[in-house]
Amino acid sequence: MRGRRWFCYVLLLVFLIGGMASGKSDFFVVFGILLAVFLSAVLGNVWVARRLRWKQSLSSGIVMAGSSARFHLDLTGKKWFFTLLKINVDTGQGDDAQALIPWLPGASNHVDLSVEYPYRGNYKVGVTSVEVQDVFGLHRVVLSGRKRGDDLLPLTVCPRIFPAVVPEQPVSSQTGQDAANDARPADAGDSFSAPRSYQPGDSLKRIHWKLSAKTRELYTRQYEIAVERHILLILDNQNYGLATEESLAYGEVACQLACSVVSSLAESGRNVKVMAGSGPWQWCSGPDGFPQVYQWLACLPFEGRQAVSDILRGEAAEEKRPGMAYVITARSDADMMANLSLLGSLGCRAVCLEVQVPGVERQKSEVRPGVKLVPVPMDGVPQVLRKSL
Structure with a gap:
């Protein structure tokens, strides 16, 4: 647009100087036409910009990862024959979605944008700016969304949930002190x-x-x-020094596993204690408790320090130990497997779901008695969950 504007300035100057130097009226006629077009574009853009208003909304504040969020914009104001609107929308993913619409008499006042969100998380979505410009590209007026007081809209993207096959009852000991706990x-x-x-x-x-x-x-x-013993699920939310894209991908797969397992357990009325390597824990009691855990997992940051082994040691020392324990991690080490085996020796069924994340150096850890180690490919979550965990 800047090139067209300067080209117009040069043409105006050429025809003005040519007319003054030669005295021919043709130069002044062309100069007058160009000047009228330019002034019409400038005045039309300013007139439209002063009266333009908009209201933004989302079709839903919660969507599933891998799907699209629908962004709606309702525009009001005066229209002009040669005006276009370029709308820039902050998607919260580090880039803007753009829409170019004609702002002519009879044109629609509604704009719908579909933005895809491949990863879970909390996002802020909204108009960053609206550019009012003419069809010739000679002039534009930029209206800032933030200066107009438009707040960005919150959007929660939740992990996808797949059917998971889980045991009907937690395995529990029937002798000694463990029997008293049950x-x-x-x-x-x-x-x-x-x-x-x-x-x-x-x-x-x-x-x-x-x-x-x-x-x-x-x-x-x-x-x-x-008394049915509760089920423990620990999610390792360490990012292992991964780049942004790889960290988001690991977080998505890990939370898909966690949400799918907890959802299946909650549907059967189990009590599930959901913990992360860092941060608070959540308690899910049946189907009614799952939505809160679901949104918590959708927003869980993957930047913590690994504390899975410490959690397992603490749970083994508790008077009311879990009947089953799931650990979701990108790297199982010897200390983690030893603590899982300790829970297994106390009558707890232990399962380690190891996500095969590219770029994470795995440590060779011996599979301990009472521990089931399940490798999970990055694109193999549905296949793994179809097997009994």
Whole structure:
């Protein structure tokens, strides 16, 4: 556009000087026509720009990774015969989406842009500027979206979810202290646990008559009911020094695995404790608790320090240990596998999902007893999840 503008200036100057030097009216006629066109473009652009207003919106504030977000722009204002609008929209991905529309009488006032988001995360979307220009490219007026007070719209891109095959019940120990962790006392249940003193309101059917006759005090039978142990999922959110694109790709695949596993477990009513290598943890109790975990995983940054082994050691020391443990990582080391094996020896089924990320140097770690190591190709998440984990 700048080249056309300077070309117009040169033509105006040439015909003006030519007319003044030769005295011929033809030069002045052409000069007048060019000047009229240029002034018409300038005045038309300024007139349109002063009256132009817009309102921006998103069709949905939440979309799935790999799909497109629909951005809507409603324009109002005066139109001119030779005016075009160039709209620049910040997509939040480091580049702008552009749309060039005619702003002529009878033209549409609505602009729809479709922007694809391949990776999960939080984005800010909105108009950065609107350029009012003429069809000849002689002049333009730039209207800044931020100066007009337009706030960028929040957009959450969530990971894709695939069907996952998970065991029906967590594997748990049935002997010793671990058995005590899997059951709690109750007034009715699966098996007799121990007697307790009679309390008003206890049913006569549960009175321990032999012990009551022997001690001459009323005792009631107390039972045990099985308590399902929770499931632990740890997501290693270290970026391993990867470049931006590779880090985004690893984060997308890792969160696809996490969301798919947690979704399948939540649908079957399991209690899942979801933790990251750094940052807080989330608790998912059945289908109602999954949306909060889903959005948390969508926004989880992959920049933390690896603390997976520390988490596993802490969980092994807890009184209420998990019945199953999943670890999603890009590199399994000997310390991590040893701690997973420790959980396995305590009656916990341990699964390590290792994402095969290009650029991450893997350490050769021995597969420990009680630990299932599952390699996950970057493009093989659906295939891996179809197998029993």
